[in-house]
Amino acid sequence: MATAAEDAWKPSRRSSMSEIFREFLLDFPELRVILLGNSWTDRAVVGNLLVNARVFDEDADPQDCVTERAVLSKDKTITVTNAADLLRPDLTDARLSVLVSEAAQAAEPGPHVLLLVLKPENFTEPQRLRLQTSLTRFCEQWFQHALVLLSTSRLNVLKEPHLQSLITECRFRFMCMEHSEDEELKGFTRKVLFTRLAQIVQENSGEHLKYERFEDTVTPAASEKPNLALRMKEGLTGLVETVKNSGLTGIQSSPSKSDPQGNYSMRIEIGFTIEQNFCGNVTAVLLSCLY
Template structure:
């Protein structure tokens, strides 16, 4: 039996957004720019491909640099910037800043939405603090532009399947993101796109003004960036629905 929208939240103060609240991006927005962050490259890759309705992020191994791809949905351009694993504990502040700088340039003049693709079991308190640091490196307002996408959890060895909200680090992250979250299970493209559009609308269609030092970005070369802009193809919602149904475990 399918889980009800609020089943995972019983006894919690975290409640998913209601279906009636879905919104498309404001009409004046000709482009929607989305940055993917999270603790699994394979899941971010699958989500990016789902958004664009085609397989464009196709490397099995996490990239060394940020990667930009784009497509079109009717009259709007959708830009997706996928990132390396920025939550690793051994990444220096200098390297982290350089990744953020390249991401800022790829999403110029700034991202509209940060989509945080998180695997509940693997999202630790340390990773939560790291993700806070990453978002704050972009801007102190990044959390206002963030949406958490909860990946389908794996069954636990004990045989007890925890609800999503029994993970403290995940709870804290959702609260920090103004209670904006989606569950990946049974998620299809139209719902995801409207939620992304809703975040943009809540911010009046304004992008994040990133606070990264301009002096630091001047020295960036093409070695720090990997821009893979293929010819933009329209996002086919019918095709993407079938793609989404085949990817229940990204």
Template sequence: MRILPPMLSELKVVLLGNSWSLRKEVGNFILGETVVNTHKAPDECLIGRSQIVGQKIALINTPDLLDPKIPEDKFRKHVETCVNLSAPGPHVFLPVLQPEDFTEEHKLKLCSVLNLFSDQSFDHSLVLISTPREESPGSTEDYTNHPALQEVIRTCRYGSLRLKNLDRLELLTRIGQIAKENTGEHLRCDLLKEAATATQTPLSLKQGGAVGELMSPAGAAEHGVRMVLLGKSEDDKTSLSDFIMKKKTFTSQGETERFCLRHE
């Protein structure tokens, strides 16, 4: 039985959520084996791979990105790592949410993560709702009425599953359906687009009141390339300069200890 779209060589899934134990449990459940067994939430993204009915799946498990107290620089670094691990882009996001602990702040952080990937991330998401830690016999409380959780589910096109008594095949089938609904295309991440644009597009820089320009490779070829050699060893810098220029460049001993030297 083919669960995943046939055109995919490897399905890439990203786990998010407000509980490390749940993310770990769901990750191992999907992969069909205990890939991650650490009890403490890691401070880095973890990736596990497996084969499902002959098809490859890569699962990226994230640190506690929904922690409201996480520093902004650390938060963005973790997201960038996740983007790189899932390059050229994930196919499915699985926010694994524990309703009784899921706050408005968690919701905002989750939306921040998905938006950093792309504003299309919500169309690639399936919300997994945990079983309450303490559930009284016969309890029929509908945790999707939780305001913050309900808004997330609505934004994700009402795609959700309860983890209680969830069959692995059912979960894999729903993951495959999301990939198929998006024609098997991976998500084109905005962070990767920004990085590519930054290396190709001229940028304006203010330097002492004047405006300089960082040129693209094509512009550098037309106007010439300027390089600065830095380092502790004068001999190494001189040797490298001679190698780049293909001729003898700096010969004065001791001058570089006091002055910057230029050669064209």
């Protein structure tokens, strides 16, 4: 039995798509959606449902994103970008950044909705972490524009902690959908899906997600690390000499030393007088393991 909350967002069977667009997307001539998830086929099925045509090859698995545009009504269009598989464990950080950038550029000036299409029986905790890493590279506020779409009708999959975690982060926005060739069922599912997408647009006052380019951290080559460690050790020795030459009294220092991780540390104890006796301790630590 449907709850009052469910009935609030489900359009009636008599509602036409044009009525849904008029009600929810009155001031938004274009809707931009990026599809992400762990199954190209499921994303292609959803993409074809959104554009109401078989434009995404459900049997392919391209290495790059694919974008299709369609007219929803005389004054409304939709742009759907099916992103490349961002959950592959063999993707390097550099390649991941490129694929995220390509998907964001295909949906310029930015997507209104990130539709996370997941095959729950194949969705794992490592994939959840990988997906969230990818989403963060779109924008830190990605969750404000995200909807989880589970390609199943079995609600018992929601018992999985990693699915609960992702749905919670998406502000509990989710829906379940099984693929069907029944035209009447597909038409109704399309109305429900568009209603959910339109509500996300409304919740964000029509603002789209703004892609924030992620800059990979450049780390020194392994051959540079010994020189870095040597410079840090020399820096600590110079710090002691500087303090000693400052005219302060009661200076004591322990020799610099390194631990098994290559961290150099030195303790300097300084005693000085400001109107009354005061003892201060200064600890200088430089971590070579951060480089």
